[in-house]
Amino acid sequence: MKIKLVSTLLFALTLLLSACGNDSGNVKGKVNVVTTIYPLYYFAEQIGGDRANVVNLVAAGVEPHDWTPKSRDLTRASQAQLFIYNGAGLESWADDFLPVIKSGGDVRTIEASQGIALIDGHGEEEVGHEHAGKESDPHTWESPRSALTMALNIKDAFVAADPQHKAEYEDRYAQLNDRLKQLDAKFAEGLSAYAGRDIVVSHQAFGYLCRDYGLNQIAIMGLSPDAEPRAQDLLDISDYVKSHGIKTIFFEELVSARLADTLASEAGVGTMVLNPLEGLTPEQEKAGEDYFSIMERNLQNLQKALQ
Template identity: 65%
Template sequence: MMLLAAGSALLAGCGGGKDQTHAEGKVSVVTTFYPLYFLAERIGGDDAQAVNLIPTGVEPHDWSPKSRDLQTVSEAELFIYNGAGLEGWVDDFLQGIGNGPKTVEASQGIELISGNPEADEEGEVGADDRGVDPHTWVSPKSMMKMASNVHDAFVAEDPAHQADYDANYSELQSKLQELDRQFADGLANVSRRDIVVSHQAFGYLCRDYGLKQVPIMGLSPDAEPRAQDLLNIAKFVKENGVKTIFFEELTSDQLAKTLASEANVGTDVLNPLEGLTPAEVKAGDDYFSIMQRNLQNLQKALQ
C-alpha cells in the first residue's frame, strides 16, 4: 500500500480537522473512513466526539496507519471499522494497541458478496479480483444494518445516554429507509440494467436494486485491468447500448474516459463514497446528498 506522509494533525473524514482532546462526558470514537464517521456523528450526536483516521480527499485503499494513529485509537473508547477486508491493516494495528478501545465491525451481519464479479464467472468481462467485496455502505440497505451496529455499540458503551442514541438512530434510519425507497422506485423501471464503472465498488447497490456492474478495475481502484478486459468491456458497451461509463472522483478517470472515447459514449460520476473531496466538504455534502446524485446519474444513464 502507498504510505502517505503523516501531517501535523489528523483530519476528520468529513473535511476539517477535529480536536482530538477527549471532551469530558463524551464518548470518544475513532472511525476508519468517511461513511463510518458519518454514522458516528449522526448517532453519537452531542454525546460523542468522533475522529476519522483517513484525511479528506484520500482514497482508503491507498492509506495505511502511522504510529501516531496507534495513540489516537488507544485513547478512544470505541473504534469503528468497516471490516469485510476493507482495512487490511486492522488486525495487526489492533494487536499493536493492546488494551485499547472496544472495537465495532460495522459490516457485521451483512450478507457479503464474493469479490468475483458475476460477469467474470461467465467468462465475459471484469477485473480478475478475488476475495470479498468490502463496499457494503454503497447500498442504503446495507447502510441501515451498519447504522444499527453503530447504534448498539454506543448504547453498550454509554447506556446513560441511550435515549439520545435511540432518538438519533431513529431519525437516521427513517432517512435511510426513505433513501432505500427512492432507489427502489427510481430504478424499478429503467430500460437498461448494466452499469460500466471504473472501480468494482457497486456490488451491494447492484444486488439490492437489480443492476449489474461491469468494472474496469477490481475491488481496489488501483487493480489494473488486463488488455483483454478492456477489449471485452468496449465490446460489451457497444453491443448492449451502454450510454455512460462511470468514474469516481478520488481516483484517476483516465481509463474510464479513454474507454468512453473509444466506444463513443459519455462519462459521468458514480461516487462510491469512500471519502469526501475538499470541494464536497466545502459544499456541505454528506452521505445523503451524494447518494441522491448517484441515483440521478444512474437514472439518466439507464433511461
C-alpha cells in the same frame, strides 16, 4: 512475521503513550470515537450527536484503499472509547492494528459490516459474514439497504459504551434509520422502471447497490481501484458497451479517470460520476455535502445513464 510485526507495533505504541500522555484529541465528558472511513464517521456523528467526539482517520481527498495507519493513529484509536471499522477486508491492516490498540487502552472495536451477507470478489454472495480467507467486496455502505445494518451496529456500540444516555442514541438512530429507509425506497422505486440494468464503472465498488436494486456492474478495475485491467479486458468491455447500447461510463473523484475516459472515447459514449463514498473531497467537505446528498446524486446519475 505477523507476530514480529505485532510485537514491534506494541513496543512502538508503549513508547508513544508514555511519551505523549493523552495526545489523542479526546474530549473529556464525551464518547470519543475513531472511525476509518467517511460513511462510518457520518453515521457515528448522526447517532452520537453532542454526546460524541468523532474523528475519522482517513483525511478528505485520500483514497482509503491506499491508506495505512501511522503511529499517531495507533495512539488516537487506543485512547478512544469506540473504534469503528468497516471490516469485510476493507482495512487490510486491521489484523495487525486491532490487537495493538486493544493492548494500549480500554477501547471497544466495532466491525460495522457485521451481519451483512457479503459478496465475494467474483460478485457471488457468500454464506454468512465470514469470508474464510477469500477476498470479499468491502463496499457495503454503497447500498442504503446495507447501511441500515451498519447504522444499527454503530448505535448498539454507543449504547454499550454509554448506557446512561441510551434513549438519546436510540432517538437519533431512529431518525437516521428513517432517512436510510426513505433513501432505500427512492433507489428501489427510482431504478425499477428501466429495461437496461447494466452499469459500467471504474472500479468494482457497487456490488451491494447492484444486488439490492437489480443492476449489473461491469467494472474496469477490480475491488481495489489500483488493480489495473489487462488490454484484453478493456477490449471486452468496449465491445460490451457497444453491443449493449450502454451510453455512459462512470468514474469517481478520488481515483484517476484516465481509464474511464479512454474507454468512453474508444466506445463513443459519455462519462459521469458515480461516487463510491469512500471519502469526501475537500471541496465536497467545504460545501457541506454528506452521505445523503451524494447518494441522491448517485441515484440521479444512474437514472440518466439507464434512460
